[in-house]
Amino acid sequence: MRAYEIGPQDGLDSLRLVERDTPTPCPGEVAVKVHAVCLNHRDLLTLKGQYGALKSEDRIPVSDGVGSVTALGDNVSGVEIGQRVIAPNFVTWLDGKFTPAIFGQDLGISRDGWLAETIIMPADAIIAVPDGVSDDAAASIAAAGSTIWNCICAFGGLEKGDLVLTLGTGGVSILTLQIAKALGAQVAITSSSNDKLERCKAMGADFCVNYRENEDWPTALMAETGGRGADIIVETAGLNSIEQSIAACAPNGRIALIGALSGQLDKVPQLAGLIGKNVTMKGITAGNREMLGELVDLISRTGLEPLIDRKFTFDDAPAAFTYLESGDHMGKVMITL
Template sequence: MKAWTFGDQAGLESLRLADLPTPQPKAGETLVRVHAAALNNRDLQALRGTYGPRKPEDRILLSDGVGTIVAIEGENHGLAPGQRVIAPHFAGWIDGPFTPAIFAQDVGISRDGWLAEYICLPTASLIALPAAVTDEVAVTLAAAGTTAWHGLVEFGGVKPGDLVLAPGTGGVAIMALHIAKALGAQVAITSSSDDKLDRCRALGADFTVNYRTRPDWAAALLEQTGGRGADIVIDTIGLGEIEQTLAVAAANGRIALIGGLSGAPGHAPNMFGMIGKNLTLKGITSGSRAMLADLVDVVAANGITPLVDRTFPFAEADQACAHLDRGGHMGKVVVTV
C-alpha cells in the first residue's frame, strides 16, 4: 500500500511517500480502508523532531481519519465489514479518567496513523458513524473535536447561556465554536485577521477581537460584553498570555489549557488572578472513545459541519503539511485517500 512516513524528522522535507506492506489485523484489531485523514499542528512538530521521542522512520503520520471496515480479527464489538468508522487518536483510552499509559497507543505518533491506504486499529476503539455524519465531517473530529469536547463538556460543564472564549481560528478553536453554539453557549473568538473574524461571526461567534489591533484583547472583550467574563476558556495560547486569560475569566471560571503557542522558557507568569476569582486551570490532552462517541451524537443531532479550510489529494500530502505550516488556514486541513 501507499503511505506517508516520518523519515528522518529533520523538517517537513523529511516526509516520505513509501510502498509498505498492507497491515494485517492481529487479535482484537480491525483493518480499515482509509477514505480521508486530517492534519494537526503536532504532526508538523513531529516531522521536525520536536514532539516527544524520535519515531521510527517508517512510522505513518496523522491522528485523524475516517474509513470503512475491511476485516475484523476476534471480537467484533458490534461492528461489521462495510461500516464507516472513526477512532480517538488515543486508541487505548476507551473510557474513564486520563492515565499516562494512553500515550503508548497514540495514533500517528506511537503507532501507525491514517495517512495511508489502510490502517489497523483496536476494534474496541472504533465508532460506527451514522449516515448523517459525512466523511468530511467525521475526519475532523478525533483530535481537535475530542479535545474541544473534553475542555467544554467533560471539564468545563458548559451549559446554555455560558460565555466560552476560544482564542484563535485553528482546528480546536473552530471546533469549540461549533460545539459551544450547538449546546446553547455564547462564544468569543480572537484572531489577528479581520477577515477570519468576519467568518467566525458568520459561523455564530457572538464576540470577536483582533488582538493585533488590540493587544489588550482581554480588556477589549470585556468592553464588548459589558464586563462579563468568560465562564470557560479553551486556551490554545499558553502561558505567554495567561495574565490576560486570567483577567478575562469570570469568577469560578474554568480554563482548559490545551496549547502552548506562546510563552518563552523561563517566563514566570503572575498567577494571582486564579486565587482572586477562584478559577480552575486544567491541562487537557484530547479525550477518550466515550467522549468522541458523545461528540458524534451531538454532531449528528445538530447537523454540525466543522469548517474545512482546504482538501488535498493523497499524492499532495506534503503540500497539505506546507499549507498548514504557513498558518493562514482556518479550521481543518484534510487529505483524501
C-alpha cells in the first residue's frame, strides 16, 4: 500500500510517500480502508519538529479521517466488513476524564495516523458512521469536533441562547460556528478578512469583528452585543490573546484554551480580569470517544455539513499541507483517496 511518513521533521518537505506492506489487524483490531482525511494545525507542527519531541521518521501522520472496515482481528464483535467508521485521535480515551496516559496512543503522533491507504484501529475506539452522514463530514470532525464538543458542551455547559466566541476562520473556528449554531447558540467570530466575515454571516454568525480594522476588537464586540460579552470562548490563538479574550468575556464566562496559533508567548499576560468577571479558564487537550459519538448523533439529526475549503488528491498531499500553512483556507483542508 501507499502511505506518507513524517520523515526527519525539518519542514513540510519532510513529508515522504512510501510503499509498505498492507497491515493486518491483530486481536481486538480492525483494518480500515481510508476514504478521506482532514488536516489540522498540529499536522504542520509535527512536520516541522515543533509538536513535542521528534517522532519516529516512519510515523504516518494525520489524526482525522474516515474509511471502511476491510478486515477484523480475532475477538472483535459488533463490527461489520464494509462499515464506515471514524475514531477519536486519542484511541484509548473512550470516556471519562482526561489522563496523560492517552498521549501514548495519539493518531499521527504516537501511533500511525490516517494518511495511508489502509490503517489499523483498536475495535473499541471506532464509531460507526450513519448512512446520512457524508464522508466529508465524518472525515473532518474527529480531533477538531470532539475538542469543540468538550469546549462548549462538557466544559462550557452550553445552553440555548448562550453566546459562543471563536477566533479566526480556520477549521476549528468554522466548525465551532456550525456546531454551536446547530445547538441553538449565538455565535461571534473574528477575522482579518471582511470577505470571510461575510461568509460567516451567511453561515449564521450573529456577530462579526475584523480584528485588523479594530485593534481593540473586544470593545468592538461588546458594542455589537450591547455590552453582553461571550458566555463561552473557544480560544485558538493562545495566551498571547488571552487578555483580549477575558475582555470579551461575559461575567461567569468560560474560556476553553485549545491552541497557540499566535505563536510563542511574547509577554506575561495580565489575568486579573479572570477574578473581576469570575471567569473560568481551562486547557482542553481534545475530546473522548463518547463526546465524538454525541457529535456524530448531532450531525446525523441535523444534516450539518462541515465546511471543506479545498480537496486534494492523495498524490497531492504535500500541496494540501502547503495550502494549510498559507492560512488562506476557511474551514477544513481535505485529502481524498
